[in-house]
Amino acid sequence: MRRHLPWTLATLTALLLATTRTLDPTHALLLPLTALTATHLWRHLDDGDQATWPAPPDETRHGARHDLSDLGWAAFTRDGRVSARVTRRVHAIATHRLAHHGIDLDDPTHHPRAARLLGPDVLAGLTSRRPPTPRTLHHWLDALDDLTPHTPDPTPGRPRR
Template sequence: MTHSRAVLGRALAIAAVCALLGAGGVLDATHAVLLGCAGIAAVVLSAGRTEVSQEEWPDRPYASRAGGRSGVSDLGWQVFGQDRRVRPHVVRRVQELADARLDLAGADADPADATRLLGERTVSGLASGQPPTARTLQAWLDAIDRLPDERNTR
């Protein structure tokens, strides 16, 4: 059924219902005609609008900004959750980074060496599993960054 036939069918159905209400004595003739006019107007007006599912969103150009700023911006949005704390996947990645750097420093198996190299607060924070604040994450990364990045064989 085409669109105009569907609109015509709805309008005729409303007219028929209003005629029955007026003829049956439920509504007086004036109110039945007014109800029919309002119903037909609503059908015609709703037929003229576009369905939401048929509307297409305009294409947004995702141009890559110079200097990698786009990647840094995306990373910034992915790091923090709605509670303004660091998300768990970022904490796991920092823990993996700390383990790898401790391994390079030769302190991978000894917790005392890890505490000596990273500091008590960093080691306990990484082991706690609690999502840190941005400031705490920065302190962890600073402590990891101070580790030597060359293999230490002792």
Template sequence: MRWDWRPLAGFLVGGVGAWAAGLTPGTSALLGLLVAAGVLLLSRLDGTPDPGWDRERLDRRHGARGEVQDLAWAMVGRDGRIGERVLRRLREVARSRLARHGMTLDDPHAQSLLGTRAVRTLTRTTSPLPTVADVVHTLDVLDRLGPRRATPTDDGAPTDD
């Protein structure tokens, strides 16, 4: 290890400069120590920033299956019911899936497409929040809904494009 002369030089420059400015020798020595401590601190600091974590960025389409799966792991609260955050996210996914089919949650045809239990889970605004079983059912219904719009055939039965 090499001996670092910079703090000593800072002490001498600070102390001699203060003594030349007319301060007492004790005050000059104290000021020299202060300058030496500053030089020592600055010489030990590393100015390069720490490298950040390389995170893999996945390009996901809005309302894709991965969003539904991300919800599944964080659903259960302490009381066995889901939290408001998960319910809000579930509603976003449902709106996206229904929009692909030309519907909203308020649409009367949404209940025939999703079912009463899923619509009740998605539109609940009062306590108690839905149970985990209700949310799992709703996730299954949204997953079966599919990413594409159902178009009616000539006989009126819906088919996937």
């Protein structure tokens, strides 16, 4: 019964269009037959082979262009502040740079010495959870760049070069 349903609907549609004189009998018959043929072809034609893109190479190297691009896109939040990811990275750099001076940034007892080297505003920003503005981040990076690596003098009486 279901197989004959489309043909029955096409015949009824042709009769309706012809008897109401919406279309002449020839076109009233051709319109439903064309729709029926198009539906039949649509359902039974093969889609063919689907082209697929090759998988991108999964080659991630430390410090590669991917990391730089990833950090660049993730640097700022929607409100224009520096993202937490970048802030954590700058905090790690500060921890590493201050460790050369014997200062632990996570230890509050070392904060006065860190404030003398970096400045109290930079230290307050690095130890807070509030996201900085791009200008503040630039100031922090300048302060970290100004830190000279602390290398102890091998001979105390002799001046360093």
